[in-house]
Amino acid sequence: MFGLFTSGPKLSPQDAVTRARAGEITLIDVRNHAEVRMTGKAKGALVVPLSVMPIKCDPKGPDFIAGIDPTKPIALYCASGARSAQGARVLKRMGFEQVYNIGGLTHWHRAGGEIER
Secondary structure (H helix, E strand, O other), X not given: OHHHHOOOOOOOHHHHHHHHHOOOOXXXXXXXXXXXXXXXXXXXXXXXXXXXXXXXXXXXXXOOOOOOOXXXXXXXXXXXXXXXXXXXXXXXXOOOOOEEEEEEHHHHHHOOOOEEO
16 A cells, blocks of 8 residues: 555565664654554654644754654655655655655554554
């Protein structure tokens, strides 16, 4: 399903799990905080709701999240892959080069990724 919502280079959920465990990517959950409280999030993921991405992910802005390295690949997910595709477009417009939409939290979990509450 993740392929339906992405363009450009692809990163499978399985590859995202492997690369996240190795510390090679930054994993971002673009769902809102209420959704994350209900279902948990991928282990190690930063929670940056899609609605605040332009503010929190702008390296030149005062509210930039220090845990985001603009030179490191970023993998985004949401509930189904649609919002993470939107988030990927937002990050690309801001100049991030290695941005991947890996689909939804269920894709992450089915690929062997851990969930933390």
